[in-house]
Amino acid sequence: MNDTKLSKELSYALRHAPWEYGLELDEEGWVSVEQLLDCLHQTEQWKEVQEADLHRVIETSEKKRHEIRDGKIRAYYGHSVPVKIQKEPAQPPEVLYHGTARKWVSAILQQGLQPKNRQYVHLSQDIETALAVGRRRDHQPCILVVNAKKAWEDGIAFYLGNETVWLSDTIPGRYLKPLL
Ligand code: HQG
Numbered sequence: 001m002n003d004t005k006l007s008k009e010l011s012y013a014l015r016h017a018p019w020e021y022g023l024e025l026d027e028e029g030w031v032s033v034e035q036l037l038d039c040l041h042q043t044e045q046w047k048e049v050q051e052a053d054l055h056r057v058i059e060t061s062e063k064k065r066h067e068i069r070d071g072k073i074r075a076y077y078g079h080s081v082p083v084k085i086q087k088e089p090a091q092p093p094e095v096l097y098h099g100t101a102r103k104w105v106s107a108i109l110q111q112g113l114q115p116k117n118r119q120y121v122h123l124s125q126d127i128e129t130a131l132a133v134g135r136r137r138d139h140q141p142c143i144l145v146v147n148a149k150k151a152w153e154d155g156i157a158f159y160l161g162n163e164t165v166w167l168s169d170t171i172p173g174r175y176l177k178p179l180l
Pocket of ligand 1: 008063065078099100101104107108112113114115116117118121122123132133137165
């Protein structure tokens, strides 16, 4: 079984297009594992997939993308479905990071860091993670340092993603500073 492909399929179903699988996310993004498996079994590619495969894919993935609990599964972050997934608000660390392409930095500083096609802005807990995120867009990405403490004190909401990914609402440019 191709674990990377299965992980991508899970992300597509749980972040972007649950209706294509006949699934409906609850307000926190959960769906029943049983329903998800039933629907995967209808395709040739995933007709053999079992719950143990889901656990393995989640545990061995280099990123903590999905969570299984009490017979339900969800994506930790990344959602683009039209109905907003409720994430848990939390006080962020003093500083967070965002890795992006150099060509977008001036627009970001002017318009703020926006969620774009997703429901929330995605921030990284550490520079290494931000670099990996940014390299998806630019071989020499720009790291923006986010003054999360000040933004939070000023009323911008932050939310828990996983241990390395934080989520937030739009962050105006005055809280952002390119690293270096
Ligand atoms: C940029 C992956 C112009 C923003 C990653 C980013 C992450 C602006 C892009 C997670 C802008 C959106 C999310 C503005 C923001 N003007 N560009 N005002 N505001 N942008 O993919 O944060 O592997 O939706 O800088 O590792 O890159 O899928 O967000 O480059 O954790 O699990 O608009 O997805 O995780 O891109 O990545 P994305 P992201 P997975």
